[in-house]
Amino acid sequence: MENNREACPVQFTTRRVSVFLLILSAMGGLFLLLSYFLSVSASFPTHAIAVATADADRTQPSLTPINRDLYHSSDDLIEQIRSLVHRHPDKLTVETIRAGNKGYKSEISVVTYCHSRKDSDEKSKFRILISFGQHGRELITSELALRILSILSEEQFLPKMDRASLNGTLENAVIKVVPMENLNGRKLVEAGYLCERRNGRGVDLNRNWSVDWGKKEKDYDPYEENPGTAPFSEPETQIMRKLAISFDPHIWINVHSGMEALFMPYDHKNRTPDGLPSQRMRLLLEELNNVHCQKRCMIGSGGGSVGYLAHGTATDYMYDVVRVPMSFTFEIYGDNTATTKDCFKMFNPVDHTTFKRVLDDWAAAFFTLFKLGPSQFDDQSKAGVPKVDKWVSIDEYLDGYLMGRRNRYGKKMEVLEVGMQEIRTYFRLFLLSSVLLLFMFCSRISKTGRQIVSALPM
Numbered sequence: 001m002e003n004n005r006e007a008c009p010v011q012f013t014t015r016r017v018s019v020f021l022l023i024l025s026a027m028g029g030l031f032l033l034l035s036y037f038l039s040v041s042a043s044f045p046t047h048a049i050a051v052a053t054a055d056a057d058r059t060q061p062s063l064t065p066i067n068r069d070l071y072h073s074s075d076d077l078i079e080q081i082r083s084l085v086h087r088h089p090d091k092l093t094v095e096t097i098r099a100g101n102k103g104y105k106s107e108i109s110v111v112t113y114c115h116s117r118k119d120s121d122e123k124s125k126f127r128i129l130i131s132f133g134q135h136g137r138e139l140i141t142s143e144l145a146l147r148i149l150s151i152l153s154e155e156q157f158l159p160k161m162d163r164a165s166l167n168g169t170l171e172n173a174v175i176k177v178v179p180m181e182n183l184n185g186r187k188l189v190e191a192g193y194l195c196e197r198r199n200g201r202g203v204d205l206n207r208n209w210s211v212d213w214g215k216k217e218k219d220y221d222p223y224e225e226n227p228g229t230a231p232f233s234e235p236e237t238q239i240m241r242k243l244a245i246s247f248d249p250h251i252w253i254n255v256h257s258g259m260e261a262l263f264m265p266y267d268h269k270n271r272t273p274d275g276l277p278s279q280r281m282r283l284l285l286e287e288l289n290n291v292h293c294q295k296r297c298m299i300g301s302g303g304g305s306v307g308y309l310a311h312g313t314a315t316d317y318m319y320d321v322v323r324v325p326m327s328f329t330f331e332i333y334g335d336n337t338a339t340t341k342d343c344f345k346m347f348n349p350v351d352h353t354t355f356k357r358v359l360d361d362w363a364a365a366f367f368t369l370f371k372l373g374p375s376q377f378d379d380q381s382k383a384g385v386p387k388v389d390k391w392v393s394i395d396e397y398l399d400g401y402l403m404g405r406r407n408r409y410g411k412k413m414e415v416l417e418v419g420m421q422e423i424r425t426y427f428r429l430f431l432l433s434s435v436l437l438l439f440m441f442c443s444r445i446s447k448t449g450r451q452i453v454s455a456l457p458m
């Protein structure tokens with residue numbers, strides 16, 4: 001009897017444990033099953049929507065056209081800039097640089113702002129080089145170029161701008177503006193190819209530079225990222241390289257649209273450079289984000305923040321080869337509610353209010369940069385700047401990843417989006433079931449323990 005009584009609790013406990021294990025595996029199975037159903041139900045409608053959207057795009061031409069009330073044509077914009085320069089010969093000059101090969105020709109207008117042109121020793125001044133319109137479909141960027149030049153000429157003014165103090169800074173600066181780097185690509189967009197970002201013969205001018213040139217990621221799409229036949233195969237890139245090397249700027253800014261971001265090197269690595277220059281760049285971007293972007297802008301290395309690497313970009317070349325101490329890529333606008341083929345809407349504001357807001361905000365951001373940029377260089381005490389790396393929640397990280405992918409390339413994003421949603425769902429389910437299992441496990445142990453104790457005195 002006693003043996004039985006002693007054996008009984010042991011058997012009882014073993015049964016309890018096996019019941020518990022059974023529950024545990026059932027839970028695991030249930031979790032996997034649930035996850036599967038969730039992923040299927042999550043992916044099905046989105047895929048369906050994506051297919052439906054693609055079909056809708058093909059069947060009905062409901063794509064947003066270029067808003068001619070807001071946007072200049074490329075010819076008109078260049079003309080406006082030329083007459084602006086003509087009205088302000090004391091401050092502005094313009095030159096047109098031409099190049100070509102294999103029957104393909106390109107030309108780039110470069111406007112130089114120099115406060116007092118008589119004292120034209122560029123090398124003794126603070127030098128800033130800015131390029132707009134490197135991608136054909138990003139029309140808003142060239143409009144921003146015109147706005148910035150109009151403010152520099154003092155024909156237009158920024159609200160809340162202290163012109164006297166700004167002039168103090170600008171006196172010691174030379175600013176070269178390339179309003180439309182990719183004129184041939186832009187012409188294609190104006191001819192109706194609204195999604196074209198490459199140049200007039202299908203090469204992405206932001207993949208044609210020599211740093212890490214030609215490397216292709218798994219999702220490489222030649223329609224978007226064709227790097228050309230060799231580094232600097234394209235006349236546009238040759239002109240820009242020559243300009244950058246001869247001007248030797250302190251600051252380089254490559255202005256794009258498709259999202260809101262302030263990027264620093266690297267694009268081809270998943271990290272920012274080490275040391276003081278990197279800290280300077282990050283501090284400056286933090287400031288611009290706080291003051292002009294209402295902290296909405298993504299900040300960091302292009303490669304690390306967007307979630308994929310880009311090879312052969314202008315900004316990496318400027319930083320690594322031309323040794324421009326502050327090399328940036330600004331992304332000034334993106335509409336992630338636009339369908340993937342509605343490129344004009346995805347990359348450019350389509351209504352007057354947003355158009356004006358984007359130009360006002362970003363013109364102000366550039367003038368803050370003109371003011372703060374030089375001060376970063378004469379204040380050597382910034383050697384000990386604090387690290388500004390921040391912890392980012394998984395949701396923020398994933399959101400950033402998604403937004404970047406969608407906006408920069410505009411295509412095949414639904415699939416990725418579903419993938420990330422699944423990961424997020426799995427992650428949450430995993431956490432929830434872990435907590436539940438832990439809870440069950442603890443309560444089992446305490447119950448089993450009580451029975452063993454109560455069985456002993458008998």
Ligand SMILES: [Zn+2]
Pocket residue numbers: 134135138197256257258
């Ligand atoms: Zn772009």
